[in-house]
Amino acid sequence: MKHWRLFLVILAPLLILIMPLSVLPTGFLEIHQRVLSIFVFAVIAWVLEPFPVYAASLWIIFLQLIMLSNRPLSLIPALGLEQKVLSWEEILGVFASPILILFLGGFFLASAATKVRLDKNLARVLLKPFGQNPKMVLLGLILITAVFSMFMSNTATTAMMLAIVMPVIASLPSGDPLQKALILSVPFAANIGGLGTPIGTPPNAIALKYLADVHPISFIGWMQFAVPYMAFVLLLLWLVLIVLFPSPTKTIQIDMTGRFLKSKDAIIVYVISVLTLLLWLTGAWHGLNSYTVALLPVCVFSATKIVGKPELRDMSWDVLWLVAGGVALGDSMEKTGLSKLIVQNLPLGALSLITLAVLFACLCFVLSNFMSSTATANLILPLVAAMGIQWGESGAVVLILVSCFSCSLAMALPVSTPPNALAYASNKVSQAEMFKAGLTVGLIGLGLSLFVFLMFQKVL
Known part of the structure; x- marks a missing residue:
């Protein structure tokens, strides 16, 4: 084969x-x-x-x-x-592309947070206010997973949150639909949460590269439109899981034990993580772009050996290489003029912006369900960016963002994303159940992204 x-x-x-x-x-x-x-x-x-x-x-x-x-x-x-x-x-x-530096900074932040157990302790603290009502705990799990996924790898976030929720799932009666809802909420929320920031998932960073040529968007600028959209889709995810997996369980208990470390390394991680986030959010005030800020945790955590050789070996270098290849491919198509030639020879010139947006959104959604969303973005976004030029700045932004978001909303199968594969490996949910829930949420999110970006095209 x-x-x-x-x-x-x-x-x-x-x-x-x-x-x-x-x-x-x-x-x-x-x-x-x-x-x-x-x-x-x-x-x-x-x-x-x-x-x-x-x-x-x-x-x-x-x-x-x-x-x-x-x-x-x-x-x-x-x-x-x-x-x-x-x-x-x-x-x-391309190996020193700003996009790769941005992701490297995110990797260092996530690695340091894991080393001092900041991620797990913070997750437990944030889950506590949601009480013991199953529906509220499900909502809390979705929201907290999404928040972590905005700044950490979707896969690492899923692994961490599944570790927290698995004891709860094991305590539920066998066959309780709540088990399936809890299991599926984690990977789906991680996939959706990745949309919230430029470092949340590789397709975002790839889209940011092409947006820089038509309508540059800052870190906080991305969050201003992505976070409200993300929050609405997360709410829809919660409702879909409640409807698809109704449970008779009235209360559940989550282990909230754990404490924040007070060692020198832990304090450095706390300070640098907060400082990096603040610098990302206030770029218009201090003048540094998000790529430069991303080097702060890289420099500090390397110098203090908080991220040492073992942590470096465990980082997702394959993701950086995958993105680098996509950047190189896109650059060659753009600089040699091939992308424009392809667009000129495609029989799509008579199509409206809405039709093109739907076409590319569906193409990205279908491809990303069967192959890497990063690879899909690498292949499709150069063509989308070239085609969007004929619609002006706002049209190009709409096509790029709709295509980008469609890549991350593809989560119908275990092979669609690594988080899905982790959840499926728990043996608590079937492929058919994942397909039904993932396809429902994905299509709703895709339709919402088309509506939002096309409605607000003039202000993007």
């Missing part, structure tokens, strides 16, 4: 490369043909996964260096002077 996938990921790009230019649409140059072959490689590698998706990203960068750069492989015919070759320094520069 894997062999034919590998064969296809090699054969398809080669066919693009050896194809006569006359077969391709008008305006295509040899460099466009090469970029297109790399794009086809990325599509097949990220969808079929003959090897890990992060490995595909590294191959994208390597292929760009030997085929598109000003220092290519000597065996490959040189490109003409009229073609927009990329500098090799520019290609390798």
